[in-house]
Amino acid sequence: MASSSPSPTRSSAAAAGGGVERRLILPLLLAAAALLLLSLQTLTSSLSSLSSRTPTLTGHNLAPTPWHPFPRPNPNPNPNPNLSLLRCAYLSCPLSSAVARRKIPSSSAPDPARPRPACPGFFRAIRRDLAPWRRARISAALLEDARRRAAMRVVVAGGGRRLFVDLYYACVQSRALFTVWGILQLMRRYPGILPDADLMFDCMDRPAINRSDYRSDVGGGIDDPNAPIPPPLFRYCTTKDHFDIPFPDWSFWGWPEINIKPWNEEFRSIKLGAQAVKWKKRAKTSYWKGNPNVESPVRTALLSCNDSKTWGARIMRQDWGEESSSGFQKSKLSSQCNHRYKIYAEGYAWSVSLKYILSCGSLAFVVDPQYEDFFSRGLVPKENYWPVSSADLCRSIKSAVDWGNAHPSQAEAIGKRGQKLMQDLDMDRVYDYMYHLIVEYSKLLDFKPTPPPSAQEVCVDSLLCVADEQQRQFLERSAASPSPTYPCTLPPPSFDSERRLSKRLQKVRSGIREERTRQPESAA
Numbered sequence: 001m002a003s004s005s006p007s008p009t010r011s012s013a014a015a016a017g018g019g020v021e022r023r024l025i026l027p028l029l030l031a032a033a034a035l036l037l038l039s040l041q042t043l044t045s046s047l048s049s050l051s052s053r054t055p056t057l058t059g060h061n062l063a064p065t066p067w068h069p070f071p072r073p074n075p076n077p078n079p080n081p082n083l084s085l086l087r088c089a090y091l092s093c094p095l096s097s098a099v100a101r102r103k104i105p106s107s108s109a110p111d112p113a114r115p116r117p118a119c120p121g122f123f124r125a126i127r128r129d130l131a132p133w134r135r136a137r138i139s140a141a142l143l144e145d146a147r148r149r150a151a152m153r154v155v156v157a158g159g160g161r162r163l164f165v166d167l168y169y170a171c172v173q174s175r176a177l178f179t180v181w182g183i184l185q186l187m188r189r190y191p192g193i194l195p196d197a198d199l200m201f202d203c204m205d206r207p208a209i210n211r212s213d214y215r216s217d218v219g220g221g222i223d224d225p226n227a228p229i230p231p232p233l234f235r236y237c238t239t240k241d242h243f244d245i246p247f248p249d250w251s252f253w254g255w256p257e258i259n260i261k262p263w264n265e266e267f268r269s270i271k272l273g274a275q276a277v278k279w280k281k282r283a284k285t286s287y288w289k290g291n292p293n294v295e296s297p298v299r300t301a302l303l304s305c306n307d308s309k310t311w312g313a314r315i316m317r318q319d320w321g322e323e324s325s326s327g328f329q330k331s332k333l334s335s336q337c338n339h340r341y342k343i344y345a346e347g348y349a350w351s352v353s354l355k356y357i358l359s360c361g362s363l364a365f366v367v368d369p370q371y372e373d374f375f376s377r378g379l380v381p382k383e384n385y386w387p388v389s390s391a392d393l394c395r396s397i398k399s400a401v402d403w404g405n406a407h408p409s410q411a412e413a414i415g416k417r418g419q420k421l422m423q424d425l426d427m428d429r430v431y432d433y434m435y436h437l438i439v440e441y442s443k444l445l446d447f448k449p450t451p452p453p454s455a456q457e458v459c460v461d462s463l464l465c466v467a468d469e470q471q472r473q474f475l476e477r478s479a480a481s482p483s484p485t486y487p488c489t490l491p492p493p494s495f496d497s498e499r500r501l502s503k504r505l506q507k508v509r510s511g512i513r514e515e516r517t518r519q520p521e522s523a524a
Contacts, residue, residue, distance in 0.1 A: 054089050055167040056466050057177040057458070062170035065151055068204040070172045088465035093457045108191055108482040119432060119488035120424060122378035126437050127493050129238070129245050132218035133444045136229045140447045146200035146231035149208040152176060154201055155451040156438070160187060160194030164451035165458050171203035173257045174471055178250035179203055181463050185253070185480035186434045188460075190487065194435065195442040198449035201234045203250070205349035207242035207371075209233050214243070232441070237350035237371040246374040247437065248430050251352045254474035258320055259328040262478035263355070264427050266333065270359040271419070273334030279361075279412045284405050286341035286365055286397055289316035289331075294347040298367050298390050302345050305394035312401030313343070313394070333359075340411065341365055341404055343388070343397065350376075358385070361419035363411045365400050367393065374433055375425055384417040431480065432487040440490075 055061045064070050147153070153166040165180055179201070187194055202208065214220030215227035220243075230243040238244040254262040261269065285308050292299040306315035323331045336342075337360035344357045344364055350371035358364050368390040369376070381387045386404075389396040404411035442449075451457075460479075464472050 054085055056085065056089060057165065057167065057180055057463065058174065058466050058468075058471075059170035059176075060085060062167060065169040065171070065202070065204050067149065067208065068172075068206070072170060085466070088462050089456055092462035092465050093459040109193070110190065110483050110486040112486065114485040116486050117488045119436070119490050120378055120429065121491060121494075122375060123433060123436060123488075124491050124494060125246075125374070125377040126433070126440055126490070129437075130440055130444060132214075132220075132230055132243055133232060136218065137446045138232055138441075138444045142229060142231055143198060143200060143445075146209075146233045149202055149231075149233055150200035151202050151204065152180075152200075153452070153455065154180065154183060154199045155449050155455060156183075156187070156194055156197045157449060157451055158196075160190075160192055160196065163187060163458050164455040166452050166455040174255075174467075175203040175250045177463060177467060177471065178253045178255075178475070179247075180458055181475050181478070182248065182250070182253050182434070184458070184460055184463065185478065186431050186438075189431050189480040189483050190435060191482055193486075195439055196449040197438050197442040198445060198447075199234050199438075199441070200232065201247070202244075203235070205236070205347075207235065207238050207244035207349075209243040211241050211243060219243070232444075237373045239371055245437075245441075246372060248374055248434060249352055252427065252430050253478040255352070256470045256474045258323070258331070260333070260356075262427075262474065263430070265477065266356070267359050267422060267426070269332075269334040270337065270356060271361070271423070273332075274337040274359070274361045274419070277338050279340065279408070279415075282338055282340045282362065283314075284312075284340055284401070286313045286343050286401055287316075287336070287339035287362075288313070288343035288345060289318050289336060290345070290351075290353060291318050291320065291347070296345065296347045298345045298393070299347060301390070301393045302343070302367075305397055307394075311394045311398045312341075313397050314339070315343075336360065337362060340408075340415075341386075341401060343367065344369075344385075346371060355422055355425070358418040359422045361415050363404055363415040364418050365397060374437075375421075378421055378425075379418075382414065384414060384421050386411075386414060427480070428483070429488070431483075435487045436490050 053061060059072065064072055147168065151167075151169045151171050153168070155164040155166070156162075157164060163180070163184060167176075170176070209230050211219060211230075212221035213228070214222060214230045215225060216223045217225065218229060220227065220230065232245060233243075234245045234247045236247060236249040238246050251260060252263040254260060260266060288302060290299065292303055302313075302315055303317075305311045305313045308314055318331065320331075323329075333356045340362055342357045342360055342362045342364055344351070344354050344366045346367070346369055350369075350373050354366075354373070354376060364385040365388045366379070366385045367388045379385050386400050388400055456462075464475060467475055
């Protein structure tokens with residue numbers, strides 16, 4: 001049989017078709033590559049746009065608070081900022097939160113059978129701070145009114161297991177980051193028992209909600225039932241003339257910018273430093289070291305008292321820029337307990353230095369404080385500190401030094417009681433204060449706390465992700481563990497004790513004024 005073979009015509013046609021296909025492949029591949037490149041460019045542009053609109057707790061894409069402007073250094077540098085920022089903001093929490101919720105065993109909850117200690121007496125101030133909203137309660141509209149002076153909104157949701165933050169303005173340094181970290185550690189310490197809550201928070205210094213602007217039946221200054229109710233705003237301090245609600249400040253979890261360790265760690269270090277110099281060996285003068293360039297009249301006046309012989313005071317300027325460049329070798333708080341008396345002078349508002357000054361065990365001279373933080377309500381004049389008048393400041397300091405040197409045993413005892421107050425204020429009590437404050441506040445809300453659409457969920461992983469290396473080290477060192485017991489028991493209200501303390505303070509201040517007027521003119 002004759003074998004068949006392809007016809008020349010069919011072979012030529014097949015070859016021609018293959019050539020056409022090969023000629024088409026290259027343009028198609030180029031077109032696909034161009035389309036892919038365009039898609040990648042579009043995706044990159046979209047990611048860049050989203051990144052440029054995504055705020056973070058370290059200050060990305062946020063303006064400083066308009067009521068307290070401050071210079072802004074560039075936020076944490078990153079070799080791939082768009083992807084890193086978005087990963088931190090949107091990808092860190094969903095998986096980690098789900099894993100964490102699955103991992104929390106029932107045994108991590110506090111044991112109700114364990115006895116609960118009584119909270120310190122100053123916890124009573126929680127009810128006083130929240131009194132303006134007892135009858136009127138807090139509506140969603142009233143909370144929204146607080147936004148005009150808030151740097152961020154913090155929402156506890158999911159039965160106390162999830163945290164959301166809506167960022168409005170940047171806060172100076174790492175205050176916002178460490179404040180929110182503290183709330184996350186509270187949730188870790190007491191998993192699943194913190195109530196849902198919705199808080200407006202300002203992390204700058206001075207109180208903003210003036211009593212004189214609101215109705216008198218809630219403690220304000222306007223005698224008109226139709227006058228407004230104050231909006232609830234949390235911050236680090238308040239005054240007798242403001243409604244702002246004090247909350248533990250960021251430095252309890254560390255202050256990396258000036259190398260101050262987390263509170264439990266820093267207190268132990270200061271106490272060890274204090275034990276190295278016995279009271280009788282300490283200089284018989286008063287001591288202050290700090291930054292006077294903070295719009296503080298008291299600190300400015302304090303500079304003129306720098307004369308150990310005339311005023312019994314050694315006043316030292318603190319240059320944080322120089323300290324940072326030298327590794328903070330001259331600013332260790334544990335090495336500043338060498339004097340029998342230490343001076344506390346407020347700065348732009350209250351100062352975080354109060355707790356470190358009291359921790360030395362030296363007799364603390366507290367100069368006419370205008371501001372209160374959450375624990376300073378536990379201070380009792382001539383019991384755990386010595387009040388000093390800002391009027392004729394140098395003479396008042398000299399009078400206090402002379403009294404202490406004439407009564408060394410009493411002065412030492414007062415200083416030790418101040419140190420004991422700080423020793424009792426360990427992080428267990430700080431978390432308990434936060435817990436009771438949020439619990440009592442949540443009872444006043446007349447709406448269900450729900451994070452707004454613009455809020456981001458935050459978690460331990462997302463904060464560690466956005467923090468720089470130094471911040472991350474401080475955050476990790478201050479991490480909490482689940483508590484074996486429930487929080488301390490909140491003391492009942494005691495208006496009589498507050499009135500007695502107020503009268504005692506007035507009496508002490510009157511005595512100081514009288515004693516100052518009796519000082520000989522030659523002391524000047």
